[in-house]
Amino acid sequence: MxxxxxxxxxxxxxxxxxxxxxxxxxxxxxxxxxxxxxxxxxxxxxxxxxxxxxxxxxxxxxxxxxxxxxxxxxxxxxxxxxxxxxAARFGDEIGGHSMSGHIHCLATLAEIIETPDNRILRFSLPSAWRKYVLHKGYIGIDGISLTVGTLFDDGFEVNLIPETLARTTLGQKPLRAAINIEIDPQTQAIVDTVERVLAQR
CATH class of the missing domain: 2.40.30.20 (Elongation Factor Tu (Ef-tu); domain 3)
Incomplete structure (x- = not known):
């Protein structure tokens, strides 16, 4: 984990x-x-x-x-x-969210927006995975636990503070870069369960 x-x-x-x-x-x-x-x-x-x-x-x-x-x-x-x-050990501080290390898909870095104090990255996501991305939900982006910001028809965006840009590789990623995505497993389980229940009605 x-x-x-x-x-x-x-x-x-x-x-x-x-x-x-x-x-x-x-x-x-x-x-x-x-x-x-x-x-x-x-x-x-x-x-x-x-x-x-x-x-x-x-x-x-x-x-x-x-x-x-x-x-x-x-x-x-x-x-x-x-x-x-x-890998996390029992007793470690969990500062992000639980992640398995299993990548679900690749997203494309579609837009980079610079602001005075941070950077906004917009990603295009394959359609099959968009239903699992929720506003204010968790998502893993190249191994980084981030909170989902604005949602779009084809993807989502996240906000990066200077510490994240300095500590990770996201600060150097060019437009159209392929980015590893891990969907939050709890969100995926809930969405799939609701879909299955509704389909049985």
Missing amino acids: FTGIVQGKGQVLAVTEKNDFRTHVVRFPSELLGGLELGASVAHNGCCLTVTKVEGSDVSFDLIKETLKVTNLGALQVGDEVNLER
């Missing part, structure tokens, strides 16, 4: 491509290395990956076909940065 509070950014140092399979090596900030072992779960842009090798501050992860298809991790190149979060 993750909380959507990004703990640091890691730089991709190496990428090894195979058939529907990829291994990448990420340099971790020193503060995220404590107790990191083989088999540990770490979210990369919100996607849960398993540690396969630790060599000092350089940590390796394997990405399978489904991960490459559903997330933006397959497009990473050497030098790119990813948002990192270690």
Whole structure:
């Protein structure tokens, strides 16, 4: 489980491509290395990956076909940065919301609006997932727990404070960038249950 509070950014140092399979090596900030072992779960842009090798501050992860298809991790190149979060432990402060690390879809960054004190990002979302995005609800965006602002026919927008822009990769994302989206599981369960009950009437 993750909380959507990004703990640091890691730089991709190496990428090894195979058939529907990829291994990448990420340099971790020193503060995220404590107790990191083989088999540990770490979210990369919100996607849960398993540690396969630790060599000092350089940590390796394997990405399978489904991960490459559903997330933006397959497009990473050497030098790119990813948002990192270690798995939550019992007793940790939950500052965001409960997240599984399972990416549902990709959204497109459709508009960037600069304001004096923050930045507004507008995302275009595939139609099948729009019913799960509610005003003031939670959503995971590249691993960041955010509150949904204004809704649109084709998507939604969020407001980012300077701390989020500095701590995560969202401040460097260009227009039309593909962004990992994790729908709030509680919202999804409620919407699906209501739809199922109404369909039985």
